[in-house]
Amino acid sequence: MPKNVFIMGGGEGSTARELLRHKTIDKVVMCDIDEEVVEFCKSYLVVNKEAFHDSRLEVVINDARAELEGKEERYDIIVGDLADPIEGGPCYKLYTKDFYELSLKPKLKKGGIFVTQVKSWRI
Structure with missing residues (x-):
């Protein structure tokens, strides 16, 4: 588990909300x-309040x-809940092979999974 x-x-809290529904999640x-x-x-989206x-949520303001x-x-799971990879945009470099191999993969526990949203047909 x-x-x-x-x-x-x-940052809107929806992904955290869904993950925290699972009592097996510690952090x-x-x-x-x-x-x-x-x-x-935090202030205005009542659905994610x-x-x-939840004490299991740690909010960090930083570049991922x-x-x-x-x-x-x-981590057991890493989720990419990011904006689309528009060249020059804030998330562009978080959709690269180098990022996945050099920065993300080493942070997964053995058997861990990475999941991301992708809306762009250009990937």
Whole structure:
């Protein structure tokens, strides 16, 4: 059973909300680069209010790559809940083969999984 999860992005809290429905989850780290979005959603998105007040949720304001590379912790699940990979955009480099192999994969526990959303047909 997965115990700890790292969410790249997800500042609105919906992914955290769904993960925290599972009582087997001990810890969810939600790392979003945009503090204003996170604070707005904490205050105004009633549907996610419970998730933001769950003691198992740790909210980190940072670049996901920097956060993963700067910590020793490894995760059972890493979720990419990011904006589309528009060239020059804030998430573009989080959709590269180098990022997946060099930054993300080493942070997965043995048997861990990575899941991401992809809406762009250009990938």
